[in-house]
Amino acid sequence: MSGFISLSVPNFGEKEAAYAAEAITSGWVSTSGAKVSEFEEALAAYVGMPRAVAANSGTSSLHLAAMAAGIRRGDEVIVPTLTFIAAVNPLTRYVGAEPIFIGCNDTLCIDPDAVEDFCANHCTLKEDGLYNNKTGARVRALGVVHVFGNMADMPRLLDIARRYKLILIEDATEALGTRYTAGPLAGKAAGTMGDIGCYSFNGNKIMTTGAGGFVVSNHADWAEHAKHLSTQAKADMLQFLHDEVGYNYRMTNVQACLGLAQLERLEGFVETKKARYDQYKAALDGVHGLRILPFKEESDGVRSNHWFYSLYLKDSGLDRDTVIAKLQEQGIQTRPVWALINEQADYPKNEAYALEKAQDYRKYIVNLPCSTNLTEQDCERVIAAVKNL
Incomplete structure (x- = not known):
């Protein structure tokens, strides 16, 4: 028998080794360093967004997205049931919200018909938002996962989100490189069409930094808030003053070097x-x-x-x-x-x-x-x- 064939492993070469060695020899190996900003700029350019915020995982990126979007305890979020659990936990349990699970269609992505049916027939649309008839809770957001890199039906889902006053959070952790080439969203990359989107660079993804993620948003203030939260919410860098509860969700300079090399490939x-x-x-x-x-x-x-x-x-x-x-x-x-x-x-x-x-x-x-x-x-x-x- 020939050698073992793994399911999905990283593809590193000389370029990754050289870029990582540059960070190591410079001494900038932690969460400070120019390569993090450089990677943020390169990733933003690749997906066609004005800004990208680096994080240490796709999971933390989704948590940042939920907090930046204002999802809070008592809210409900429509999510797919056929996905990795890290697509749901950060949008719900991490922030105290409750999920409403929806099945998939033949793309394996969340079924727009079922989302529409839930919103139209199990909820009441009021001036300030959508409310679940069963629980009385506000349904604040719709989480969409581009499963296995397959594009979800974004024209339909964006329309549903708009009509029912839902924040649309895109989980593109598996879909970097997927984009529309025709139609009303031509040129738009997975992760960039909703209110806020996330990517992952876990070891099994199409490109990897070992662990890592990104947040992008069509709301500049949400992206800024995500960055603030990811760096311990420091309001005064010198005096160590913090204006809210923050998190150590930063990407390291070494990871950013790997990401720059991978992005080129x-x-x-x-x-x-x-x-x-x-x-x-x-x-x-x-x-x-x-x-x-x-x-x-x-x-x-x-x-x-x-x-x-x-x-x-x-x-x-x-x-x-x-x-x-x-x-x-x-x-x-x-x-x-x-x-x-x-x-x-x-x-x-x-x-x-x-x-x-x-x-x-x-x-x-x-x-x-x-x-x-x-x-x-x-x-x-x-x-x-x-x-x-």
């Missing part, structure tokens, strides 16, 4: 992701009842980053966990999609709607290896193993 990573996805799709889609779930493509007016690939087993007769175990035995790492958040500890008491597709995809998806350094030969080995299950 990002478009190449996107090309590789698309090539390996096309390879899987050509070889496996429709074979023995298997499907490779689609991404929105150029024909849909979207350039996707194709971050994570989903093998769908429903019509194949194969069992998800058995497939994962058999591939593991052959040195191929895969995983199921996340357990639904409305079923996780502390969340079953919260409202949940339109879960059928999310439950189906949870049961039948296996994520295949998708690293940006996955070779064509490695991909062929995975394909052969899947065909022989």
Whole structure:
């Protein structure tokens, strides 16, 4: 058997090593240093925003976004149930709010029809906002996750948010590089269309700083507030005076150096992701009842980053966990999609709607290896193993 094929690992090279060494030899290795500001400027330019605020993780970025947006105890936030739990905890529990879970459509992203139905038929729109008929609480925000880099239906979701007076928070932690190429939002990148958006540079993302994140916002004061909160809310740097509760959510200079190097390579990573996805799709889609779930493509007016690939087993007769175990035995790492958040500890008491597709995809998806350094030969080995299950 050839070497182990990981699910998704970093792709570092000489450039990353050289940039990180520059920070180390300069002595600026902590949360001060010019490279953090340089990375903020470069990332903002890449996604087409006036400013980006660096943070130490995608999770802390979402927490900053929730606080900057003014979500507070007693509020409710509409969120997807099919996503990683870090997309929900910071927007709800971290700030004392409650989630309302909504299922997905076939993009795996939150279903706009279900969001519309909840707002129209389970809530009352008043002059100061939307109120949940069941709880009486104000529904303050809508959290949208671009799952696996697939663009959510932003024209619909933005319209719903506007009509029902909801703050729209975009979780683009998996979607750096995804953007609209046509239609009313042409040129807009995932994460930049709502009120505030977040990115992640965790080790398995399309580009990584080991750990890290970013906040961008269409409200300049929200971005400024996020920056203030991320740096311990210092009102007077010399005298150590703090005007509110702040957090140590800053990115280090070494991480920023890695990010600058990775950002220079990002478009190449996107090309590789698309090539390996096309390879899987050509070889496996429709074979023995298997499907490779689609991404929105150029024909849909979207350039996707194709971050994570989903093998769908429903019509194949194969069992998800058995497939994962058999591939593991052959040195191929895969995983199921996340357990639904409305079923996780502390969340079953919260409202949940339109879960059928999310439950189906949870049961039948296996994520295949998708690293940006996955070779064509490695991909062929995975394909052969899947065909022989």
